[in-house]
Amino acid sequence: MTQTDRIFRALSWIVGLICVVFLMLPIVITVAASFTSSPVYTLPPPEWSLRWYASLERRSGLWDAVVLSLNLAFISTLISLVLGTLASIAVTRGNFRGREAVATFAVSPLMMPGLVVGVALLQFFREIGLRDAYFSLLLGHIVITLPFVMRTLLASMSAFDFSMIDAARTLGLSYPKAILKVLVPNLAPAYLTSGLFAFLASMDNYPISIFLTDARNKTLPIKMLQYLEEQPDPSLAAMSSGLILLAIVVLVFGARTVGLNRMIQG
Amino acid sequence: MTARVDRVALLAVPGLAYLAVIYALPLLMLLAKSIRTADGVSFGEYAAFFSDEYNMRVLWRTLRVAALTTVLALVIAYPTAFAMSRAKGPWLTVFLVAMVLPMSLGVVVKAFAWSILFRANGFLNSTLQWIGLTDGPVRMLFTETALVVGAANVFLPFMVLPIYAVVRQLDSRLPEAAASLGASPMFRFFNVTLPLTLPGVVAGSAFTFSMAISMYVIPSLIVGERQQTMSMLIARSFLYLRNEPLGSTISAVLLAIAIFVVVFSSWLARRLGARQ
Numbered sequence: 001m002t003q004t005d006r007i008f009r010a011l012s013w014i015v016g017l018i019c020v021v022f023l024m025l026p027i028v029i030t031v032a033a034s035f036t037s038s039p040v041y042t043l044p045p046p047e048w049s050l051r052w053y054a055s056l057e058r059r060s061g062l063w064d065a066v067v068l069s070l071n072l073a074f075i076s077t078l079i080s081l082v083l084g085t086l087a088s089i090a091v092t093r094g095n096f097r098g099r100e101a102v103a104t105f106a107v108s109p110l111m112m113p114g115l116v117v118g119v120a121l122l123q124f125f126r127e128i129g130l131r132d133a134y135f136s137l138l139l140g141h142i143v144i145t146l147p148f149v150m151r152t153l154l155a156s157m158s159a160f161d162f163s164m165i166d167a168a169r170t171l172g173l174s175y176p177k178a179i180l181k182v183l184v185p186n187l188a189p190a191y192l193t194s195g196l197f198a199f200l201a202s203m204d205n206y207p208i209s210i211f212l213t214d215a216r217n218k219t220l221p222i223k224m225l226q227y228l229e230e231q232p233d234p235s236l237a238a239m240s241s242g243l244i245l246l247a248i249v250v251l252v253f254g255a256r257t258v259g260l261n262r263m264i265q266g
Numbered sequence: 267m268t269a270r271v272d273r274v275a276l277l278a279v280p281g282l283a284y285l286a287v288i289y290a291l292p293l294l295m296l297l298a299k300s301i302r303t304a305d306g307v308s309f310g311e312y313a314a315f316f317s318d319e320y321n322m323r324v325l326w327r328t329l330r331v332a333a334l335t336t337v338l339a340l341v342i343a344y345p346t347a348f349a350m351s352r353a354k355g356p357w358l359t360v361f362l363v364a365m366v367l368p369m370s371l372g373v374v375v376k377a378f379a380w381s382i383l384f385r386a387n388g389f390l391n392s393t394l395q396w397i398g399l400t401d402g403p404v405r406m407l408f409t410e411t412a413l414v415v416g417a418a419n420v421f422l423p424f425m426v427l428p429i430y431a432v433v434r435q436l437d438s439r440l441p442e443a444a445a446s447l448g449a450s451p452m453f454r455f456f457n458v459t460l461p462l463t464l465p466g467v468v469a470g471s472a473f474t475f476s477m478a479i480s481m482y483v484i485p486s487l488i489v490g491e492r493q494q495t496m497s498m499l500i501a502r503s504f505l506y507l508r509n510e511p512l513g514s515t516i517s518a519v520l521l522a523i524a525i526f527v528v529v530f531s532s533w534l535a536r537r538l539g540a541r542q
Contacts, residue, residue, distance in 0.1 A: 004451035009352075016349030019342050020364040023422060026379035027371055033382070041382050083281035090278030102278060104532050109289055111473060111528050113480030115500045116517040117293065124292035143289045146281065200369045206483050207497070211504070224374045225483065240375045247370030251363065260362045265431060 027244060034237035041234060052238040059235055065223035066239075068134075072219065073202035076141035077149075077195055083142075084149035084194070089179070092157040103154055110147040114207030117143065122211040133214040140208045145198035152197070156190035157183075189262040192254060196263070293521065300514040311515040321499070325519070328496040331413055331485075332478035338418040339425040339474050340467065347429035347466070351436070365423040373420055377487040380416040384488070408489050416488045417478055424477070425470040432466035465538050472531030476524050496520045 034052055036045030056062070087106060091099050109117065118140070125136050160183065168178040184191065206221040213222055227236055254263040301307050315321050350361045368376065383390050395401070440462070444454045482497035494502070496516060503513035 012345035012348040015345035019346040023364045029379040086277040087281035094275035111476035120292035120296040
């Protein structure tokens with residue numbers, strides 16, 4: 001190893017550590033702000049207090065939004081996992097022209113401007129007479145979650161040995177059963193990764209949801225932005241800290257079962 | 267045999283049909299709406315959009331902010347991916363947690379946290395004055411620099427992870443072989459390591475750029491109404507001005523840029539893949 005190599009290596013570690021601090025900064029700020037006694041966001045907090053956690057009890061509007069967002073994220077991720085599994089098998093195993101194009105198309109919603117997709121869906125649903133906000137949101141959120149699922153499953157299926165499916169079929173399993181009992185358990189880390197990213201993307205979506213909500217069905221990011229504009233008190237920081245804690249629990253569970261690296265990389 | 271293969275291809279139908287109806291068709295209808303008027307096809311809305319100096323400034327600002335965000339994210343992400351690939355045990359955990367945990371915070375709260383940091387009496391300004399770098403508060407909130415820093419922070423994991431994926435697969439014997447043949451570190455980097463990691467760079471950059479041109483929540487909270495971006499113009503024309511033709515036109519322009527990024531980046535990825 002030459003001098004230059006050592007400098008390169010040291011530099012990559014320094015930038016890497018800066019990167020970690022930079023990424024964690026908003027979390028630190030939010031958690032610190034949640035324990036303040038002050039009614040406004042001041043850092044560092046003048047005095048520590050749990051009053052904003054206690055105040056969450058009275059913020060029923062926020063809780064309704066949390067429940068709606070969890071519901072949408074869960075159902076849309078589940079549907080996307082089913083649709084995504086089928087489509088990924090077709091692209092990986094199928095013998096038809098345009099498989100690359102199919103894969104690019106299925107992953108493309110990830111890179112499309114959210115507000116534009118939102119507007120397009122709003123006008124389309126109006127045209128076909130769909131007025132139910134919850135159902136519109138659900139249809140829209142499948143467009144958000146499906147590409148995340150497709151991206152990870154396509155990558156992991158290209159490395160999967162499909163002769164295992166053929167073996168299972170020789171042993172008498174039907175094709176759907178072979179998929180369910182052989183493919184899915186083998187690709188468990190990919191399912192966990194894609195499910196996690198899809199779930200978080202749905203929970204966090206603002207631009208598509210904003211066009212599909214009504215007064216009674218407001219998702220969490222929409223409610224949060226509205227809340228920040230109306231009464232920016234630190235109860236939002238308290239709620240976010242709770243969600244961070246939930247994410248830590250999920251990460252610890254994932255790290256214990258499949259390992260963090262496999263979980264994040266699929 | 268062919269019957270089985272055809273049946274496998276049919277498995278793509280439900281997902282593709284879903285995206286065709288609930289994604290592609292609505293977008294095509296939006297495009298159609300932007301060129302259709304009472305008396306046939308017209309590009310008048312586009313002519314009006316592109317001849318308006320204000321709109322051009324917004325378009326230019328959107329592209330510039332997205333480009334700067336992508337560059338900043340890449341500059342941080344590229345060395346980080348190498349550090350990550352060498353990290354072991356608890357260090358690797360620290361890196362991986364730093365990539366995923368911020369995603370659970372949500373973009374609204376994250377952007378708001380940055381707006382707190384950037385305030386004139388905020389944490390960053392007090393720190394700068396305490397160190398003695400500045401005498402008075404520096405104006406940070408509502409500036410383009412603040413927007414780029416905040417946006418890079420939000421999109422950074424999506425830049426690091428694709429690069430990390432290729433760096434991790436990188437055969438460390440290749441640069442070593444080049445070294446044993448007498449190649450200098452600089453030569454090795456530019457002729458061996460960089461070309462091998464380019465697919466990750468292309469994937470991460472395309473993703474970051476396309477998210478940055480269409481971001482809405484981050485600029486709303488960090489720069490506000492005074493410096494509009496394309497997404498803010500779209501939201502304003504639909505939600506406040508109720509001017510659908512204008513909104514559809516701006517949407518179509520943004521959509522065209524996004525489609526170009528998708529097509530160009532997948533073409534580039536295929537070319538890089540073919541070369542190796």
